[in-house]
Amino acid sequence: MTTVVLKYKKEESLKRFHPWVFSGAIERIEDAFGDAIQPEEGDWVRVVSQKGEFLAIGQYQIGSIAVRIFTFNEAEFNDDFFLHRLQSAYEVRKTLGLIRPDNNAFRLVHGEGDGLPGLIIDVYDKTAVMQAHTPGIHYIREALAEDLIRVAGADIRNVYYKSETTLGYKTEAIQTAEAEGESVNGYLIIDGKPVASAAEGKALESSISDVALENGLKFHVDWLKGQKTGFFVDQRENRALVEKYSAGRSVLNMFCYTGGFSFYAMRSNAKLVHSVDVSKQAISFTNANVELNFPGDTRHAAFAADAFDFLDGKTPGSEFEQGKEGYDLIILDPPAFAKHRKVLKNALRGYQRLNAKAFEKIRPGGILFTFSCSQVVTKEDFRCAVFSAAAQSGRRVRILHQLHQPADHPINIYHPEGEYLKGLVLYVE
Numbered sequence: 001m002t003t004v005v006l007k008y009k010k011e012e013s014l015k016r017f018h019p020w021v022f023s024g025a026i027e028r029i030e031d032a033f034g035d036a037i038q039p040e041e042g043d044w045v046r047v048v049s050q051k052g053e054f055l056a057i058g059q060y061q062i063g064s065i066a067v068r069i070f071t072f073n074e075a076e077f078n079d080d081f082f083l084h085r086l087q088s089a090y091e092v093r094k095t096l097g098l099i100r101p102d103n104n105a106f107r108l109v110h111g112e113g114d115g116l117p118g119l120i121i122d123v124y125d126k127t128a129v130m131q132a133h134t135p136g137i138h139y140i141r142e143a144l145a146e147d148l149i150r151v152a153g154a155d156i157r158n159v160y161y162k163s164e165t166t167l168g169y170k171t172e173a174i175q176t177a178e179a180e181g182e183s184v185n186g187y188l189i190i191d192g193k194p195v196a197s198a199a200e201g202k203a204l205e206s207s208i209s210d211v212a213l214e215n216g217l218k219f220h221v222d223w224l225k226g227q228k229t230g231f232f233v234d235q236r237e238n239r240a241l242v243e244k245y246s247a248g249r250s251v252l253n254m255f256c257y258t259g260g261f262s263f264y265a266m267r268s269n270a271k272l273v274h275s276v277d278v279s280k281q282a283i284s285f286t287n288a289n290v291e292l293n294f295p296g297d298t299r300h301a302a303f304a305a306d307a308f309d310f311l312d313g314k315t316p317g318s319e320f321e322q323g324k325e326g327y328d329l330i331i332l333d334p335p336a337f338a339k340h341r342k343v344l345k346n347a348l349r350g351y352q353r354l355n356a357k358a359f360e361k362i363r364p365g366g367i368l369f370t371f372s373c374s375q376v377v378t379k380e381d382f383r384c385a386v387f388s389a390a391a392q393s394g395r396r397v398r399i400l401h402q403l404h405q406p407a408d409h410p411i412n413i414y415h416p417e418g419e420y421l422k423g424l425v426l427y428v429e
């Protein structure tokens with residue numbers, strides 16, 4: 001195996017089990033004979049200190065994060081390594097009580113949080129949607145899929161691989177395969193058996209159910225055409241909290257995507273529920289899910305509109321129209337405003353502007369659920385942006401709950417960067 005030798009004293013963070021090696025920490029890279037080499041993206045490497053002391057094993061990458069660490073224990077890295085990691089992830093989800101007759105949508109693997117950097121797996125009923133964020137994971141996707149079936153047997157029968165837009169960097173091998181018409185995305189396993197070709201996957205695809213259950217509510221999950229792995233499982237518990245507060249209220253679910261929050265509100269007898277998303281596709285997903293859970297229920301309406309236009313009362317049919325009552329429960333769950341630190345300031349201004357609108361418009365006694373899923377925006381940053389927005393409105397605001405990502409999106413204690421979702425529930429007088 002290739003050896004990555006760190007600079008003097010650069011082993012400190014690895015000794016504290018942080019799972020990344022930055023390129024600036026590397027002194028040299030050697031092959032088995034001690035000759036300098038340039039590893040390929042995705043290669044397995046041993047990381048050692050300048051004195052030659054073993055530190056960890058990981059996958060090499062070109063870029064600022066040069067190695068993502070999988071283990072700090074050399075003996076653990078045997079043929080069953082991935083099987084064991086997947087088993088452990090699965091056991092945790094069972095412990096969490098997420099696999100039940102009324103719930104079969106959950107995150108099975110959350111990257112570094114589950115000791116598998118670069119890998120995301122979400123489960124929707126009998127289908128696991130696997131997403132690679134590094135070429136290294138891409139290269140081992142088939143073995144991972146087979147291990148997954150071994151681990152989850154009867155519970156997972158299909159594995160769909162969806163990484164076309166997430167690999168970060170496409171190696172020459174991947175680019176060549178794509179140029180030859182081979183899609184990165186596709187089924188790896190259907191009904192427990194490996195899929196031999198894309199054509200076979202297509203032929204069998206219609207036999208797979210796309211309906212998953214979350215706390216007793218049904219959702220069509222379109223992993224082929226939808227965003228991310230098809231559904232946002234990370235809001236499950238926060239949606240359940242909306243259910244607690246929605247009875248008798250007029251609810252606005254802004255940035256609704258497939259409508260998640262809306263159905264919890266409807267189940268708890270909300271007076272009216274409006275779902276808004278700028279994407280027409282999201283609105284059609286939402287409408288399909290209304291039909292699945294509350295067919296013909298006239299309390300619900302969905303609007304394909306921009307958030308600011310809608311909040312400014314520019315959308316016909318909204319409760320912001322002249323003479324209408326307005327909303328007394330508003331959910332704001334926007335996409336990540338900042339994908340990296342350089343744009344943090346702008347992102348914070350964005351959160352402030354958006355929340356200021358909600359504070360300005362929400363009815364007295366209203367409840368605001370407001371979220372940020374930007375990893376670079378800290379809890380404190382977000383709270384500060386929402387605080388500024390509240391101050392701008394001059395209204396009396398109480399924090400009722402501070403929300404975060406659920407337990408199936410665990411944070412590796414040595415990798416605080418894994419924390420990304422935060423939310424506040426506010427009572428607005």
Ligand code: SAH
Pocket residue numbers: 231232235254255256257258259260261276277278279282305306307308333334335
């Ligand atoms: N709340 C959703 C997830 C939201 S993801 C859930 O529970 O599943 C963010 C959504 O915001 C995406 O569906 C995206 O289409 C939508 N969006 C992005 N920009 C928008 C804008 N300017 N106005 C309204 N919706 C927007």
